[in-house]
Amino acid sequence: MSLVDPDTLGAPAASPTSVGATPDDAPDPAVPRIVARRRTGQWAAAVVVLALLALAATSVVRNDAFQWDVVADYFLTTAVLRGLGLTLWLTALVMVLGFALGTLLATMRLSANPVLRGVSWGYVWLFRSMPILVQLLFWFNIGALYPTVLGVKTVNLLGPVTVAIVGLTLHEAAYAAEVVRGGILSVDKGQLEAAQSLGLGAWRRLRRIVLPQAMRAIVPPAGNMLIGTLKGTSVVSVIAVQDLLYSVQLVYHRTYQVIPLLLVATLWYVVVTSALGVGQYFVERHYARGTAGAR
Template identity: 45%
Template sequence: MEKTPGGPAGAPAAPGGPPPEAIRAVPVRHYGRWVGAAVVLALLGLLVWAFANAEISWEVVGDHLTYDTILEGAGKTLWITLLSMVIGVVLGLTLAVMRLSRNPVLAGTAWGYIWFFRGTPVLVQLFLWYNLALVFDTLDVGFYRDEMNDVMTPFLAALLGLGLNEAAYMAEIARAGILSVDEGQTEAAHALGMSGAKTMRRIVLPQAMRVIVPPTGNEFINMLKTSSLVYVINYTELFRAQDIISSRNLAVMELLMVATAWYLVLTTVFSIGQYYLERYYARGSQRALPPTPWQRVRAQLTSVRAGGRVPAVGEVRKERSR
């Protein structure tokens, strides 16, 4: 161990002697990380170079990013996704409660719904709804009667196909979240005289949200991409919009690039929202929330300005608290 006039490094100095030297932490060098980063950057560079020199008219891509038909298709994609997700969340929570019910009829009905909609592809379900007029000529519910062809529009078929399918998956997500709450919470609420519905609404569900929110965000982002399937039933969302344009100008690859860019924008925006929503519901379950990407960048910049010095624990906590 390195000796100092006051004794070993970091040891208290003798009375009247010189102060001990501060311990200097030397960061460990990880050469494998630099090699891995160099390989990844080289591969990315090759990929960018290949697309830059491919037979793609990037001017056409830029011109069509804000094309009216594309913007309208992106808006319809977002709209059908939001409405389908609302149906999926509301119906999914209802099915989860039914599945956990002691009533065999409610539990069996919920199980049968989940079994059917999870066991068949969403594409098949879209076609079933869209072609419902082949087996039912008219829709007659007593106070309303109309031809099924007029009722089952591409929008309604897309909404039912996506929303009802999503409800089956949301039911299992919600059920897992409800079961993650300790049974003692429910027993304590019942001991205080709370009814089952009030216990579920005020005690169980708020705690289950920590488990429900992350996969729900993933389901929403997945729904944004799954909505491209509704082009097969003639609903003009983003994918069908680019297909219509590319069939006219034959710029197939360019319009696919436009659709890809818009899907990436939409999913990125909602991924950021999901991240901060998860942090909100994680409060109280963790002593210290993990730093956000922006806080990590600021910490790295601070480390660079400090000459590569490893930040002290107090500095990291101070940076996270900003």
């Protein structure tokens, strides 16, 4: 006896969908449909912020009191560029000397000798507690305490530029010491133990093992310090160092065009700090190679 129904001969085979089964790509009615969250409030806030920024930018550009034509006239003048050059030179020198002294202080702070640790801690505590302006004024008037040093009058020994270098370097060294110390402490102790087991000396351990890894933690705060030092050099104008700010002050004391000359200095600070920020990004990416922080 045949079990095949003659009526079904030649009919297409039944598919899973024909008997009520759901295909793989069809949504399951039992599972709730996921709907993207409408961020109406965030978009409305973004529109309001953009509108306010547009209004602020329009008011700055169209306000004749800013005297943008005067800004353009003085932006590349010799006096301004000379002051900018001194600012950049002072920033670079202070950062190099500050980190050199700060590295020494950091190693003293990490030393097993309690005297070295105490001296380093006292230095950082003292110079971080004093405002930089107070320090500069103190060094500028050091002749009241020590009229001569090694037979040389301090008036001739410590001029305004020298006072600026000494004051800013001692100030930056206190912060650089903490930055370097934090970077060294971020290195896993197992790395040092492995280096010691290989017979590497202290200097080679520091140069080949510690510093390459510590730089990942040192570079970001060091970059912020560099930008802060660049802007902080403007304080030396109070002791008649002809940096960028002092140079524009000399001009507006003569022309009484205070706002446009201050804008000249502001724009130069923005340009230089932006360039330093870009450089910091690439340096961070260099030292973050092979880690999750690489971008």
